[in-house]
Amino acid sequence: MTAHLDFFTQEMQEFAEQSRQFLEIGRHAGRFPSASAREGRSGAELEISVWCSNDYLGMGQNPAVLTAMKEAVDAFGAGSGGSRNIGGTNYYHVLLEQELAALHGMESALIFSSGYTANDAALTVLAGRMPGTVVYSDQLNHASIIDGLRHAGVEKRVFRHNDVAHLEELLQADGDRPKLIVLESVYSMSGDIAPLAEIAALAEKYGATTYIDEVHAVGMYGPRGAGIAAREGIADKFTVVMGTLAKGFGTSGGYIAGPAAMVDAVRSFARGFIFTTSLPPAVAAAALAAVRHLSGSDQERERLAANAQLLHRRLTEHRIPFVSPMSHIVSAFVGDDARCRRASELLLERYRIYVQSINAPSVKEGEEILRIAPSATHTTADVEKFAEALDTVWQELDIPRTRA
Numbered sequence: 001m002t003a004h005l006d007f008f009t010q011e012m013q014e015f016a017e018q019s020r021q022f023l024e025i026g027r028h029a030g031r032f033p034s035a036s037a038r039e040g041r042s043g044a045e046l047e048i049s050v051w052c053s054n055d056y057l058g059m060g061q062n063p064a065v066l067t068a069m070k071e072a073v074d075a076f077g078a079g080s081g082g083s084r085n086i087g088g089t090n091y092y093h094v095l096l097e098q099e100l101a102a103l104h105g106m107e108s109a110l111i112f113s114s115g116y117t118a119n120d121a122a123l124t125v126l127a128g129r130m131p132g133t134v135v136y137s138d139q140l141n142h143a144s145i146i147d148g149l150r151h152a153g154v155e156k157r158v159f160r161h162n163d164v165a166h167l168e169e170l171l172q173a174d175g176d177r178p179k180l181i182v183l184e185s186v187y188s189m190s191g192d193i194a195p196l197a198e199i200a201a202l203a204e205k206y207g208a209t210t211y212i213d214e215v216h217a218v219g220m221y222g223p224r225g226a227g228i229a230a231r232e233g234i235a236d237k238f239t240v241v242m243g244t245l246a247k248g249f250g251t252s253g254g255y256i257a258g259p260a261a262m263v264d265a266v267r268s269f270a271r272g273f274i275f276t277t278s279l280p281p282a283v284a285a286a287a288l289a290a291v292r293h294l295s296g297s298d299q300e301r302e303r304l305a306a307n308a309q310l311l312h313r314r315l316t317e318h319r320i321p322f323v324s325p326m327s328h329i330v331s332a333f334v335g336d337d338a339r340c341r342r343a344s345e346l347l348l349e350r351y352r353i354y355v356q357s358i359n360a361p362s363v364k365e366g367e368e369i370l371r372i373a374p375s376a377t378h379t380t381a382d383v384e385k386f387a388e389a390l391d392t393v394w395q396e397l398d399i400p401r402t403r404a
């Protein structure tokens with residue numbers, strides 16, 4: 001045994017209790033949220049309903065998206081064949097970037113192999129290259145933002161989550177230094193929404209550049225699915241918008257959109273963009289079809305909003321605590337590691353409902369949640385059944401409720 005093998009064997013033995021179990025599922029194209037899952041102990045196939053997918057609008061099975069993907073495979077094959085700079089820029093990459101720039105009313109856009117990479121690569125450049133920059137980062141920003149800022153090696157101030165007064169205090173203290181505010185619109189675990197107008201006003205007052213991650217909003221909110229800033233009519237107040245193609249748009253990949261000079265700087269200097277193979281053309285073609293579809297259809301957004309609102313109402317009636325009623329991310333608060341895991345198991349065993357329990361380190365210990373994601377593909381009856389099932393599980397495990 002080498003020293004490393006020895007080390008990791010021991011570490012994973014110690015970690016065994018907290019170890020994450022990945023449920024093996026096959027989402028049925030055309031019938032999602034239905035999926036098949038392999039039961040851990042017996043290996044039996046179960047038919048389940050998925051309540052924790054980020055394919056919020058069901059675009060991963062949209063016929064126009066699937067057709068675009070299949071046609072692009074037939075035309076251009078499986079992979080892109082290279083990095084963007086060396087033979088790997090396909091016609092669909094460019095069309096998709098043009099479509100995303102237009103969606104956000106920005107000069108330019110750039111796609112990456114994932115949303116994680118988009119944040120990591122873009123922030124490394126946008127926060128890291130200009131000397132003297134100070135970054136103001138919301139306390140609940142996603143790991144990809146934290147990693148991008150780390151790689152930028154930039155001076156960073158963390159403001160309390162959505163706390164505009166704290167942000168202003170920090171901005172004020174830094175005088176004339178170049179400032180960059182980094183935030184999300186819909187927060188991925190809490191589902192609450194940032195006070196965008198107030199943050200935009202502060203950015204203006206202090207001459208700060210803004211970078212907004214709209215990963216859990218693009219496709220789902222705003223005219224044409226352009227996100228929360230667009231919904232609030234203030235998209236032009238944010239310098240750079242970042243999004244994913246993997247959630248509302250149902251495929252895979254990430255992007256930024258913004259002023260041409262800044263996007264070009266990322267294209268020219270970001271290692272996470274330069275030194276990796278570009279997205280398969282068929283993925284870009286599918287994403288393009290999804291963006292175009294959602295630019296012209298409100299139906300999926302309306303279904304998602306109706307399901308989320310009904311779920312908020314039912315959980316409130318059952319006095320099941322959830323973190324925020326502001327979005328479609330409905331995080332039911334359990335606050336206990338073992339009970340959260342058990343709740344997830346019971347939902348699956350008894351009701352064939354799959355909601356992943358979210359435990360440390362994704363959330364702090366004692367803040368465990370069931371991150372429930374209704375989708376546009378759930379029916380009203382599905383939502384009603386889900387709420388009843390959750391209520392029974394809450395009862396059985398004696399999970400605290402909100403006060404009457």
Ligand code: PLP
Pocket residue numbers: 114115116117119142144184188213215216244245246253254
């Ligand atoms: N930003 C936020 C806020 C996220 O929640 C996520 C992923 O969940 C990402 C970025 C990364 O996006 P992707 O899944 O496309 O890599």
